[in-house]
Amino acid sequence: MDRTQDARTAVVWAALRRELDRAGERTLRVLDVGGGTGGFAVPLARSGHLVTVVDASPDALAALTRRAAEAGVAGRVTALQGDADRIADLVDPASVDLVLCHSLLEVVESPDDVVEALATALRPGGVASVLVANRAAAVLARAISGQFGAAAALLAAPDGEGSTAPHQPAGGLRRRFDAASASALLRAAGLVVEEIHGVRVVADLVPGSVADADPQALTAFEVAVSDRAPYRDIAAQLHLLARRPDAVACPTDAARPTDTADAA
Numbered sequence: 001m002d003r004t005q006d007a008r009t010a011v012v013w014a015a016l017r018r019e020l021d022r023a024g025e026r027t028l029r030v031l032d033v034g035g036g037t038g039g040f041a042v043p044l045a046r047s048g049h050l051v052t053v054v055d056a057s058p059d060a061l062a063a064l065t066r067r068a069a070e071a072g073v074a075g076r077v078t079a080l081q082g083d084a085d086r087i088a089d090l091v092d093p094a095s096v097d098l099v100l101c102h103s104l105l106e107v108v109e110s111p112d113d114v115v116e117a118l119a120t121a122l123r124p125g126g127v128a129s130v131l132v133a134n135r136a137a138a139v140l141a142r143a144i145s146g147q148f149g150a151a152a153a154l155l156a157a158p159d160g161e162g163s164t165a166p167h168q169p170a171g172g173l174r175r176r177f178d179a180a181s182a183s184a185l186l187r188a189a190g191l192v193v194e195e196i197h198g199v200r201v202v203a204d205l206v207p208g209s210v211a212d213a214d215p216q217a218l219t220a221f222e223v224a225v226s227d228r229a230p231y232r233d234i235a236a237q238l239h240l241l242a243r244r245p246d247a248v249a250c251p252t253d254a255a256r257p258t259d260t261a262d263a264a
Contacts, residue, residue, distance in 0.1 A: 005212065007203040008218040009039075011226040012102070012239050015195060016040075019098065019127055019241070020047065028097040031121055033084050033114075034104040038064040038077065041100075045073035049098075052078040054090055057240060082260040084108050086116040094123045102131035103237075111185060120210040122244040128191060130240045131199065135160035135176035137236045179233065182240055191242035198235025211236040 014193040028049045032041045035053035037060050045051045054093070055061050061079040068077040082090050084104055099118045118128050129220065138160065142151035154160060160176030177185075181191045203211070203222055209216050225231040232238075 005201050006215060007222050008200050010128065010219045010222055011199045012040075013225075014223055015046075015197065015239060015241050016098075016129060019129075020049075023097070029095060030098045030100065031087075031091055031096045031118075032102075033087060033102040033118065034102065035100060036064065037062040038067045040102070041077055042071050042073060045076040046071055048076075048078050049230050050078075052080060052096075054080045054084070054087060055083050056081065056083050065198045076192070084114045085110060085117065087114070087121055090186065090261050091121045093120045096121045097123060097126045099126070099128045101128060103128065103133070105177070105182075105185070106175055108134045108174070111175070112188065115185055115189045115191075119191050119244055120192075123157035124244055124246045125242055127194075127243045128186070130186065130242065132177040132182050132238050132240075133160075133173055133231075134198070134235055134238050135178050136177055140234060177238060179238060181239055186240060186242040189242055193240055193242045195227075195239075195241040196232065198237070199226065199239050200236035201225050201231050201234065204236050 028044075030044050030049050030051040032038075032039070032044075032051060034055055035041045035051075035199050036055055036057065038053060041051040041053045041064065053061065053064055055064075058081055061081055064072070064077065064079050068074045080090050083099075087107065099122055101114070101118055104112060108114050111260065114142075115130075122128060135154070140241050142154060143150075152246045154176075159174075159181075160178075161174060179196050185194065186193055199222075201222055206218065226235070226239075
């Protein structure tokens with residue numbers, strides 16, 4: 001594995017490890033929506049958890065199956081082909097302890113429907129790990145590279161719409177988020193946002209030779225700045241951890257700004 005990859009995913013793994021620690025010795029049922037070849041699913045299965053990966057790509061699922069077999073966890077990984085908006089047809093409601101939805105809400109037709117399905121799949125007390133593209137980072141990246149027109153257009157575009165790069169055809173990102181819009185999306189599905197972190201604050205910016213010289217220092221820096229403004233807000237991605245409440249809040253409770261992450 002490329003050593004810089006640790007810095008690119010360390011913040012997400014740190015949040016997931018805290019959640020796994022909460023579970024103690026209990027085996028969790030994990031749903032990885034759009035999990036592809038199993039970059040998160042296989043390590044979670046190696047930790048003893050049961051992981052179902054739903055992905056639209058049969059090639060990605062075939063690679064996942066091979067990877068799980070090579071890691072000796074084939075019996076703990078289930079591969080299901082399907083679209084994110086069909087989760088309700090594939091997974092029983094309130095049956096999952098942890099849902100992963102990484103780099104998916106930017107490309108689906110209806111993120112509201114997908115998040116609603118994720119929330120429905122979670123058992124009360126279960127948690128969703130959501131990773132989304134950050135609009136601010138995309139605007140800055142274009143401006144820094146001299147694409148001022150593209151940066152201005154992305155800044156003004158509703159929902160941060162646009163492809164991942166100027167030369168990409170249709171089929172790139174449909175939207176990008178900021179902390180407020182991503183949090184609102186999750187809250188609308190009844191989830192309580194507990195943590196928001198920036199992912200890849202500088203990992204994509206430092207030269208490879210610098211990253212390779214001290215990968216541990218780079219990883220430590222990424223973790224250290226991930227929850228601090230303004231660094232969090234210019235990261236390439238935003239990671240949100242959101243929980244399904246154990247009980248339905250009464251209307252007066254729902255009106256209160258209880259999400260701890262909103263105050264960050």
